[in-house]
Amino acid sequence: MTTTGLRVRMFAVGVLFLGGPAPLLGAANEPTDSGTPADDARIVHVLNRLGFGPRAGDVERVKRVGLDRYVRQQLDPSSVADGAAERAVAHLDTLGMDSGHFVGQYYDDIKFFIQMQAAAGNAADMKMRFGLNLPDPAKPADAKPADAGAPAADADQPAAGYTTAAGLPNLSVLAGRDAIRCINELQHAKLMRAVLSERQLNEVMVDFWSNHFNVDVRKNAVRALLVAHDRDVIRPHAMGTFGDLLGAVAKSPAMLAYLDNNENAVARQRSKFEQGLIEWFVNYKLGMRGAAQIPEREGPNENFGRELLELHTLGVDGGYTQQDVQAVARCFSGWTYSPLGGKFDFTAKRHDQGGKIVLGHSIPAGGGIKDGERVLDLLARHPSTAKFVSRKLCQRFVADDPPATLVDQAARVFADTDGDIRKVVEAIVTSDAFFAPAAARAKIKSPLEYAASAVRATGGAFTSRGWGLFGKLSFVSEGGALLGNDPKLSKAKKKTLTRHVHDMGQPLFAHAAPTGYPERSAKWVSPGALIDRLNFAVALTRADVSDVNVDVASLVGTDVATDNPGAVVDRLASAILYRPLSPGSRQTLLKTLNPEGDARKAIDVNRAAALILGSPEFQRR
């Protein structure tokens, strides 16, 4: 394209999206104090898309501020005070902890696991599943370690406190294991922030990027590295520039572990010293004591290289080849994390120093860590990336099949602003397409959105119930269930909010494939998932969600006669749905709650709220 063409296009974009003095939403739609129902619908739409749905009073608050100003504030999260949410998550102490601490515990966990397996006589299974030759417990002499470096002091002892005197797992100690507890605290914090944060759009974007750059807490060391991934990688960059975010993700130990890049190296034989160090680590730090064979050679792994191109940046049709995948993998060889600190580390001797060609660009030999950084730069600025990421954002904010013109406009803003996430999001959420009738209620809520919006709509409060030792224990079993060990837990009557979201089909931080959960919301519609949603709605209103309290009665208000079924149902519907019930739904509700059709009757408000929360209307946003 010629420079003139580009300028013309940029000007058009500027006029359309980057604002200037004209009000973002257009004068005709400027909300006023005497807001009409149409304005209310717009506000509810914004609260549903830029956040996790309205809470009581939100519509009035936005009306007071003005809708466009509210949107601008949301686009600038640092301008919004968020003390309540931060105070609410303050007691989740693992969220402040260092990866080094977690990886240390993670290694202890492996060691403990191996000890327990050996003690239980599961040597055959361990050999089968992990290729480990565990010593026969009957013959302690078998346990003689290979001649590796000096053993650590505790090499022969079970990790401190893991077992009771009787040799059983010490549950109260296990329950306090930070490297296990952190999984639940992360999930819990995500839900708390979705419900409580005033920076709603920021939380939506954090969720979007966590999903775009998916990692699975169940894989290898990811659970030890995930707190830092969420806290130091995703959150600080969620509303920054895409290039910075991409760079941070590519150096995030959680991502490197998840996509096996910690294994990615130039084909080489390790030195005797390196090999000895690794053997010491495996034998003593992980407690394997000669049980594992440790090969002396390592080499390339293309897992990260491929998903970086396919899922993080260009998209599968973004114009790359198998040769590009292999070249990109070579560029990232040696990108790993330090085994003890859990911090990003570039090991130069494991890097492939040869020249590479990536997407037609030549990367000269000897570039070291710069190879990967050049690739990231190339990808962040690539037009396919602009298009791919913009389309996903449009799917999140507007519709499963967003209008092509909107995607193109957003991609242009992406390209013209060097991937300024705020500008792209602003372009999308202030567009005509965003407010078009076709977009209204076009998205089915994800389980996360459904759960968070239900708690917000009912004014739910998180309780401290479930903390302390009992809570920690239930967290451990929840963590166990998450890790796939105990399906029975999903049948428990009282479940945490986290567990409900899990059962509705969206275990947080635990999507196995690197695609993450679908942005196409129609994928959430299925009979099985619907049953789980209805059961959640019932549980929430019956105080059966173990860590959330709701007070449905307060939604009715004092100005409504509690013995007037019609008035109570109408009030609840407007408090939860922000729109009147359809005549058919209203009739069904009244028939259910007041089967005899009494003129005066105090209906079961919890049940009424459950029915409204479970209704088709509340499944959409």
Add this chain to the structure above:
Amino acid sequence: MPLSRRIFLRNGAIALAALGTGPTLEPRFLARAAAAAGAAGNPPGRKVLVCVFQRGAVDGLSMVAPHGDPHYYKLRQEIAVPAPKKNDADTALDLDGTFALHPRLDGLLPLWKRGELAVVHACGSPNGSRSHFDMQDFMEAGVAGDKSVAGGWANRLLSARGPDGEATPFRAVAMGGTVPRTLQGDVDVLAIRDLSTFGLREGVGPSRPAAGGDGAAPGTVGSIPTAGASGFEGLYAAAVDDVLGDTGKESFDAIAMLKTADPTRYKPANAAKYPGTPLGRSLIQVAQLIKADLGVEVAFVEDEGWDTHANQGGAFGQLAGKLMDFGRALAAFDADLGDRMADVTVLTMSEFGRAVRQNGNRGTDHGHGTCFLAFGGPVRGGKVYADWPTLAPDRLFEDRDLAVTTDFRDVFAEVCARHLGVAPAKLGSVFPGHAVDPARFRGFVRA
């Protein structure tokens, strides 16, 4: 169809609500009514297809190792499955002198010996992409790369063949929270995460004991509670929202019908032992549904975690452990269904295979051809069906992968035609863009 079963059930439930019959009476009433209507589920001979998707691209060269191919051990120095050796349980299980089952799939060997297990090798898509997600999508859509085709091949298959007997909500069932691409389309599909919690808690307060006397799981009211039926069911029945409205109707019909199957008291037959893995839990539930005669025609289960980029292992290790659980789950399903396997075909599939050469981390990166397994009464087993391209360097796909000599669509089409009786003229609608030619069928399903 005169009066669809689904309408019958819904009206039945609503009528009960009006009569005020208690929930514990309702299931038996429904069962009797259903039986009286002569519509009960799987009549003898109703054919069932069970699809097992191995997500993540299984290493077909380990699952069924070409130990007779001289290149196999050269290209896989550290992770090849050891060649068959008598009296050594940690070596491959020879099938025909060229191919051998992974030793941890020993649970499937009896099926092979009975002539009920077939292998289709060097199988896959003509599309050379190595993207998990595109290739899963294409395979599930039943296409080679056309993104404009909507829905899944197994749903189109059901449209093409029409219901076998009277259609029930259980005609197409997926175990899991969402409907997989394979089953998306015009025919209604049930996705069930867990049969024993597939019921509504509506109407159960914390202080009231769960009304589980009719076999519903504790904490759920499996049968539609009298008042609740008008509740959620009414809301979804009246919904103007077609997507959600339909989903809701499906759910409530299925809940009502499922109660006649009493999922909580299920005991596998023939001492079948399912492993406690997600796949084991899915298959045991599929077996329940089939045996309860609920009208299952296609069931879909999936198994994750086959993406073995690092430390894959050979006879032992990560992949061996996965295969052990996989083989045990399939063998348990076969044992559990017993004689009923006469009408059941189980077909395993995966989006592609893995590179022939091991990578730098004793794992394997994304490849091309892989193998599918098929077993059941209709299968002409005891044979590896393959036009084996060999692993000779000049025969590898793009210099690195097992070439594909059997198009997966011909495997699917053969099952459609010969097992499920889809007329050849209709196969084109199941696999758009693919000229299905029975001459290309490998012959692993009895004609």
